Amino acid sequence: MSSSKCFVTSTFDRPLELDSNRLEYRLKVMLLTIDVTSENAPQLSFLLHKHPDRVQSFELSFGTAHVFYPVVEPQRCVACLLLDVDPVGMVRGKSRDSSFLLGQYVNDRPFTASSFMSVAISQVFGSALAGKCRDYPEMVEESFQLTATLDTLAVRGDISMVPRIFEPLGYSVTAEGRLLDSEFPEWGQSPYYRIVLRGKTTIAELLSHLYVLIPVFDNVKHYFVGPDEIEKLLAKGAGWLENHPEKIEITRRYLRHRSVLVRDALARLSDEEVRSDLDTDSDTLETESLETVSDTESNTISRTAIHNETPSHGDFSAKIECEEGEVAEIATVRSLNQQRYDAVIDAVRQSGAESVLDLGCGEGKLLKQLLEEKQLNRIVGMDVSIRSLEIASRRLRLERLTERQRSRIELLHGSLIYRDKRLNGFDAATVVEVIEHLDQDRLGALERVVFEFARPKNIIVTTPNQEYNSVWESLPSGQFRHADHRFEWTRSQFRDWAESVSDRYGYKVRLETVGPIDAERGSPTQMGVFEIA
């Protein structure tokens, strides 16, 4: 393993088939080394409240933390905080529910180095973190020239995040990566880095930086994130976080993208108006039970299968998606999404439909907008993912609708490749960014289910225009926009399909564009509006 000063930029992988958040495994040993060079370096031991000649061990809920000093010299002192996590004990612990136990095998529920290390810092170095020192209170304020080494820090996402986050705090930073397996270099880099921070700062500051930032890189916590996390963040971030250029990113990741918490925290971090883009897509994660759903689900076959990506209307470029499956908010992309909804709703409106089916409704974003359409007296959303439907149900606030409103809308769990009599008798159906999530050889079943059996008067189908992909620089050529896309069609492929389907099932079709039009490559989204002939 070669140490290098430059940042090892992780190769751009195809988005994983598995949900990366679930793929953490047990990290059993984690080492934090603090190396102080100073005239009175040995004082480090007083600041840390740990005797230099002893090895001290602390029992924590997840294992043991040890503190010892490899180097104690007049000019230099090195302290190590070594975590020894007990994976078997964690699995068998009485407090864990069975699904947590199940998580231990392949598709682990995350429990990573990082948040454990934060907990250890706060419990083992509590006084130092709080900036207290019994013996030498004056030293608390003293800045040392120090080096902190985090061995095997999990960095999820772009490695450039490391300097973006540490450098504004006055550190110089190196990150050293490592292959997953030297025998199989084609497997690529591991997501683990040895991070070395160098800088001049107080011990309390260093510890508070580490306390907050370690889980930020890892982007995962081993415990449930509730409102009290805001207090921890604000307390430990006092004095540096409010002015940090990446404070939004830090806050968001620290609070596990729970937008309600993030908004609240950011509001308290600054008097400024919270940027409005925070209010967007990630409000799906608003409700607590949702997180519980995703964290404790115990389905074994198919962590991989089921919780891959949920097909939804909001898929963007792969680059954005593959970063922790987090929902990106890029203005242009988002507006494409909205443009798509606008176009679809327009087509529904023009058709004069009074009842509409949203097939593959995902998390209900289109449904929510369809509800605004006064002429619709029956709106039914169907999706194959029960989890998406739960999110949709919350998004639409079904529980809180008046009886009259409630009677207009219904959510169904169902599949587009099984004939379903519940889909009969609608004026219109929307199939928005859905067909590309089916293997092409199964598309025939969808065609029959929708065009032959359900047979609404109007069917509106949208799908990506593959030709347009090259407009997006962030999307490597040849790659699909979404990990779960099975195909993306060119305009002529879509036209051929649309015409052949119309032919076979007695519809006539009008093709439209959605989004900005490139002279050569067309629009990003293509739309077919089918009407019974």
Next chain:
Amino acid sequence: MRIQVPELSLVVLIGPSGSGKSSFARRHFRSTEVLSSDYCRGLVSDDENDQSATPDAFEVLHFLASKRLSRGRLTVVDATNVQPESRKPLVQLARAHHCLPIAIVLDLPESICQQRNQNRADRNFGPHVVRQQRSQMRRSLRELRREGFRDVFVLSSEDLVDGATVERVPLWCNKKSEHGPFDFIGDVHGCCDELESLLLQLGYTIQPTPGSGGSVLLAPTVFAHPAGRKAVFVGDLVDRGPRVVDTLRLVATMVAHGSALCLPGNHDMKLLRKLSGSDVKIAHGLAETLSEIDALDGGIKDAFCRELCQFLDAMVSHYVLDDGRIVVAHAGLKEEFHGRGSAAVRAFALFGETTGETDEFGLPVRCNWAADYRGNAHVVYGHTPVPDAEWLNRTINIDTGCVFGGRLTALRFPEREIVSVPAKQTYCEPSRPFLRVHSPGLTAQHQLDDVLDLDDVSGKRIISTHLSRNITIREENGIAALEVMSRFAVNPKWLVYLPPTMSPCETSNEPGLLEHPAEGFAYFREEGVKQVVCQKKHMGSRGVIVVCRDPESASKRFGVTSGVLGMIYTRTGRRFFQDWQLETELLKQIRDTLTEVGFWEEFNTDWVCLDCEIMPWSAKAQELLRTQYAAVGAVGEWSLHRAIDSIDQAIERLGGRDGAAVLASMRDRFAYRAKTVRDYVDAYRHYCWRIDTIANYKIAPFHVLATEGCVYTDRDHRWHMETIARVCQHHTQLLVATPYRLVDTDDATSVAQGIQWWETLTAAGGEGMVIKPMEWIVRNKNGIVQPAVKCRGKEYLRIIYGPDYDAPENLSRLRNRGLGRKRSLAIREFALGLEGLERFVRAEPLRKVHECVFGVLALESEPVDPRL
């Protein structure tokens, strides 16, 4: 009085309060058959006499009656029912369920009723009530038949009531006691030449009859089958063809002598109406029939017609045969009509269901009831000529249009064999060309199966399997399966089988081990299994391979017309290889090998389903390896070495001081862990190799699951191993014969050898072995014994339980694992998987196969420790 009620009927008791209805009902019917208005009043109001509860009570009563009738249960309504308006909904209810309403009237003198009521404390209404009820009843008596009651029995004295007996009589259509075997014969339409040769071909012989008893309809000789088979004519004996009278004589004689049953066809019934004097339109070949009858000798013509009318009139709309396994009707019959009798049933049986529209040939557009048919009974019918008799959802139309120049077809049942005689000529031009081929290559069933119905998989399901008891699929598990199936599974037409999960052997107490073969052998010994087979467990990924002899076979048997040879899919029904070219090439090589060894001829099949392990593991589990296993190794090795370096430094600094000793023991612990991480990395590396070309893949089939007509659970595992080994030796570069050993569980030496073999396998980095009873299916008192248990090697288990799982402090905790759920799951999935395969082999509709496959997938979402 003998009261005869059809076995399925709605019996309505009529009589004023105090007339003894409830006692009568108690005496003659089961308590569950009787629905009393008093009782329903009590149900809804806690007071049987609360008259304000009457409307609600009757709502409940009608609801219950409706549920019972739809399930085919005789139902008795115990209420006064003295007013026409209270009887009307009951008659409607009976009609709606196509069963017969029967009235039993208790017409006792008023004094008796009054007296009985006075003796009952809860009947505190005045005498005028009974008086009024009685007069209403008496006014009704004459109207009952007109209201729709099929039979009316009036018991007008206490003696009559006491002496009455109730007898249940089978419905005319109930021929459940006829067990065949049967030869169902399609629409004859006067094609008697063809009928005679068909009967001869079916093995019927012409035998003299004891005498026609002076009949002019019956013939002196009769076709009968020496083995006692019974011909069943699906009707339309008459019209259009050249020998109508002969056909009628032949069939009537067979029916009279018990060698045939005959159903009425619409043409037969029209003839009956004509002969009975109705004014019917002479069309569609009726003229030919009439002219044949007219040509009869004047001396017998009238008698012939009379007898013919009796024969035709005696025919019943449909028959339920062989304990309900078969239903036969001229135009077919939907499930809710089976065993029922009403005008609607009769109309359906004669004419089928039409939309009311007509097609371009002027013929009625038919509803495709067979496509929606979900019943268990096989339905045999005719009526509409089809080019070929083919099964669709357990229904079959055997009218192959003989009179239109097609064939006269018989279905031998239970053999399910089709026997046909071609028409000697086209006797009549069909108004709609029926011989045109509908869709190239695909049967009607395959076409229908293109899209499955959500109703056939959704909700809580109970699937009966022949191996095990009924297996319940809970709704929430079905929901999970629907998503996987919809988003990831291959075309369900290929998914004929999903393999079951497999339990490990009981946990071992051998030092340092979690699993050891001794427990596996002991398990089977205790279950009374003497001989077991131990198979090397290949560490790859499970794959099910369906491969056909050629694309035509794939289309013919699986209904897949894309020109592929087969499919390779994972244990969750996903396509194994994303690279279609690779898949095609692998299938081709397997097919070629099977062809080379003469497999297709030997097994008389065009396809085979193989249960396999496909290697390397890294081929399928690439992402898992990268993100999970390799990552653990990488970070483990790295962080442990850093920790050890730091500890070493501290030890050196501390010299002989106290802390050094603590650190030294810590160092040992970490060094041990570092070693286990290296072992762990070595363990997974065993199962990874680069796949640059197709030659890097290895496929190890271990079960020949099924071929045409056979599921090989009746052959022991040695047969499977040997059969597969014979194939594998023809393509050793791709196909791997699984090494195996036989072990006698009672023989200590044999067991020791088995254990030793496992030690050798696992010492060489092998995953371990699977122990199976020699026979596929072994029953014990609780059901079936585990079809296999796995016994995994010490090193392999590092991948499963973590690098240092075998440290004593970890092992003691891990030993405390329960296998109960896993084993229960394994048995259920095993039974369900084989059930699906058997259904496929029996050529059942895809939904029946899919139900099982879907069930296995649903069961897989039950929470079980995945490390087992």
